[in-house]
Amino acid sequence: MKRAVATVLLLASATAARANDSTAELAAGGLVLSRSDVIEMAREDLFLSRDSVRVDYVFRNRSDADVASIVAFPMPDIEANPYQNVSIPLDAADGFLGFEVSVDGATVAPALQQRAFAVGIDVTQDLVARGIPLFPFGGAAEAALAGLPADVVDDWVARGIVIIEEYDDGSGMKRVVAPFWRLSSTYWWRMTFPAGRDVAVRHRYTPSVGSSAGISFFSDGRIGGGNHADYKTRYCMDEAFEKAVLKAAKAAPDGYPRLFETRLSYILKTGGNWASGTIGDFRLTVDKGDPKNLVSFCGDGVTKTGPTTFEMRAGDHFPERDVEILILEPFAVDPSSGG
Numbered sequence: 001m002k003r004a005v006a007t008v009l010l011l012a013s014a015t016a017a018r019a020n021d022s023t024a025e026l027a028a029g030g031l032v033l034s035r036s037d038v039i040e041m042a043r044e045d046l047f048l049s050r051d052s053v054r055v056d057y058v059f060r061n062r063s064d065a066d067v068a069s070i071v072a073f074p075m076p077d078i079e080a081n082p083y084q085n086v087s088i089p090l091d092a093a094d095g096f097l098g099f100e101v102s103v104d105g106a107t108v109a110p111a112l113q114q115r116a117f118a119v120g121i122d123v124t125q126d127l128v129a130r131g132i133p134l135f136p137f138g139g140a141a142e143a144a145l146a147g148l149p150a151d152v153v154d155d156w157v158a159r160g161i162v163i164i165e166e167y168d169d170g171s172g173m174k175r176v177v178a179p180f181w182r183l184s185s186t187y188w189w190r191m192t193f194p195a196g197r198d199v200a201v202r203h204r205y206t207p208s209v210g211s212s213a214g215i216s217f218f219s220d221g222r223i224g225g226g227n228h229a230d231y232k233t234r235y236c237m238d239e240a241f242e243k244a245v246l247k248a249a250k251a252a253p254d255g256y257p258r259l260f261e262t263r264l265s266y267i268l269k270t271g272g273n274w275a276s277g278t279i280g281d282f283r284l285t286v287d288k289g290d291p292k293n294l295v296s297f298c299g300d301g302v303t304k305t306g307p308t309t310f311e312m313r314a315g316d317h318f319p320e321r322d323v324e325i326l327i328l329e330p331f332a333v334d335p336s337s338g339g
Contacts, residue, residue, distance in 0.1 A: 026208035030073075030203075030266075033070075038067060040062055041057060041058070041279050042280045043279070043282075044283070045283045046282075047285045048266055048325060049264075049287035050289055052205075053206070055202070057202070059198070059199045066193065066195050068191075073188070074185075074186045075097060080141075087208040098206045102202045103199065103200070112186070114135075114186075115184045121159075123181060145162060163177075213260045214260060223242045236298035237296045258330060259294070265322060266322060266323040269319050269320070277318060279318075281315060282314045284299065285310070288308050288327050289308060289327065294327065295328075
């Protein structure tokens with residue numbers, strides 16, 4: 001795939017403070033069909049921003065008989081690792097992405113299947129039997145774990161289901177039983193694709209967006225080091241994009257660009273799981289959110305369509321790679337801080 005990047009120059013007046021905080025994004029994607037030998041994807045219109053993922057599909061049954069199928073939306077797996085910061089966009093436990101779906105304009109209420117794994121072993125029933133919520137964040141799971149008998153805690157530690165965190169919060173040492181399992185969640189529903197007819201399917205959700213205070217590919221007054229090589233490949237950063245970062249650095253009092261990273265991932269490769277293996281008419285729209293922001297992503301023939309939007313279109317598109325988007329935003333700081 002050819003590399004193309006959408007780049008917008010940063011206003012030199014932006015200011016920021018440096019920090020090392022980083023939160024990891026969770027990659028989600030589109031819909032998956034259980035049966036795809038006669039169902040083709042005639043069109044996919046994909047909109048990505050840090051606040052919203054919107055996907056409009058047109059599926060076409062090219063056979064002469066109705067086809068009943070399971071359609072699924074795999075949520076990103078959650079690793080309950082207390083040593084890593086992960087972006088959970090909504091405080092809604094099972095529905096932490098706020099997933100919504102409609103078929104031909106009618107809202108669908110999908111079922112939700114969830115399983116918990118530790119060291120690759122399904123431990124869902126262990127948690128359910130003890131009344132432990134499968135969703136590991138938000139405090140409910142940790143509160144329930146606190147009531148486990150000591151012998152169960154010892155067994156679950158040995159099996160990699162939980163870990164023991166020990167720390168001093170200023171009032172003495174604390175010992176907390178913390179989740180350590182992986183949660184796998186999938187929304188799914190049954191639907192029928194009528195013979196020879198198009199079906200419009202729309203779904204929406206709030207993405208998990210990673211962030212870093214500061215830029216991880218800039219050091220000692222230059223582009224390079226850190227994640228630079230990985231970012232060049234993942235986000236197709238080109239010379240114009242990097243020059244914009246250097247311009248921001250030159251405008252800063254200490255030579256460090258007053259920007260922070262936000263990262264968005266969308267799993268597109270599973271989109272090849274249908275009859276033709278390609279998307280008949282594919283359109284990707286990326287919205288960087290603010291005209292002052294910089295954005296970089298890989299794509300063929302990317303064009304600017306508005307102050308903050310960029311578009312890529314392709315016919316008979318075969319998704320060879322997932323969509324990875326890097327947005328650099330000006331830091332907002334208190335002017336009285338002198339930063």
